[in-house]
Amino acid sequence: xxIITSVKDMQNKVMSLKNQGKTIGFVPTMGFLHEGHLxxxxxxxxxxxxxxxxxxxxxxxxxxxxxxxRYPRDIKRDEQLARQAGVDLLFYPSVEEMYKHNRTxxxxxxxxxxxxxxxxxxxxxxxxxxxxxxxxxxxxxTYAYFGMKDAQQVAVVSSLIDEYNFPIELxxxxxxxxxxxxxxxxRNVYLTDEERKQAVVIYQSLQLARELIEKGETNPxxxxxxxxxxxxxxxxxxxxxxxxxxxxDLKTLTTLxxxxxxxxxxxxxxxxxxxxxTMEV
Ligand code: AMP
Numbered sequence: 396x397x398i399i400t401s402v403k404d405m406q407n408k409v410m411s412l413k414n415q416g417k418t419i420g421f422v423p424t425m426g427f428l429h430e431g432h433l434x435x436x437x438x439x440x441x442x443x444x445x446x447x448x449x450x451x452x453x454x455x456x457x458x459x460x461x462x463x464x465r466y467p468r469d470i471k472r473d474e475q476l477a478r479q480a481g482v483d484l485l486f487y488p489s490v491e492e493m494y495k496h497n498r499t500x501x502x503x504x505x506x507x508x509x510x511x512x513x514x515x516x517x518x519x520x521x522x523x524x525x526x527x528x529x530x531x532x533x534x535x536x537t538y539a540y541f542g543m544k545d546a547q548q549v550a551v552v553s554s555l556i557d558e559y560n561f562p563i564e565l566x567x568x569x570x571x572x573x574x575x576x577x578x579x580x581x582r583n584v585y586l587t588d589e590e591r592k593q594a595v596v597i598y599q600s601l602q603l604a605r606e607l608i609e610k611g612e613t614n615p616x617x618x619x620x621x622x623x624x625x626x627x628x629x630x631x632x633x634x635x636x637x638x639x640x641x642x643x644d645l646k647t648l649t650t651l652x653x654x655x656x657x658x659x660x661x662x663x664x665x666x667x668x669x670x671x672x673t674m675e676v
Pocket of ligand 1: 423424425426430431432434435540541542543544545568569570571572578579580581
């Protein structure tokens with residue numbers, strides 16, 4: 396595995412791969428790797444000649460009171476895991492390397508962001524879109540892999556690729572979970588032991604939604620209320636949102652039909668956790 400920290404070196408490497416006609420599968424991450432990330436790599440290996448992963452904790456996508464400074468980092472461990480998983484090229488730039496310019500442009504995501512995490516984290520998707528435009532230009536991937544755990548991100552990135560004409564195929568990957576159903580996340584390390592036990596309520600509330608819908612419930616408000624009630628009565632977490640939309644266009648539904656996204660965010664003392672499920676109704 397080759398490790399590259401400069402944009403210029405990465406561009407040279409990518410150019411030489413392109414000249415050899417190689418396809419590049421790209422897995423952008425913020426590091427502190429877990430099985431979720433490694434599953435994206437596994438998917439990328441199946442389809443691409445060359446697998447590139449980026450590890451970059453992007454300050455632009457963190458709000459002023461969020462966890463940029465204390466976001467977990469362990470590059471030595473990440474290097475090992477990435478190598479074992481079969482990453483060919485690890486792009487690990489510094490913040491200074493990625494944002495060396497005085498910015499002339501400020502990107503603003505206009506659609507799909509006044510709901511879910513977008514409404515709770517103002518500017519988050521502007522930062523995500525900005526860094527992805529840069530990474531897509533630097534890495535020039537044939538395929539880009541994103542986890543469905545961040546379903547709103549998948550929806551926004553799909554529009555970004557379409558609207559800015561990136562010749563990239565977005566490949567969404569199912570959420571990888573712990574044995575009890577908790578979605579794997581770099582932020583799970585912030586949970587206390589007691590909170591870790593309770594955190595399974597997110598997954599359980601999604602399962603409850605599935606059962607209700609499978610039994611014929613089509614009113615999103617009824618499903619949402621049942622989920623909120625379940626979370627409140629089974630944990631000490633504060634609910635950030637429980638929301639239901641069509642997917643991937645993220646439109647409000649009065650009756651559940653078609654492909655729907657059911658998404659949850661809850662907060663414990665030191666951590667905010669998200670999860671979701673898509674289902675065809
Ligand atoms: P992050 O490092 O948290 O920015 O995540 C990098 C990529 O890994 C994103 O596309 C995430 O959606 C994806 N990802 C994170 N957690 C999981 C998971 N549990 N299962 C599948 N993909 C995930």
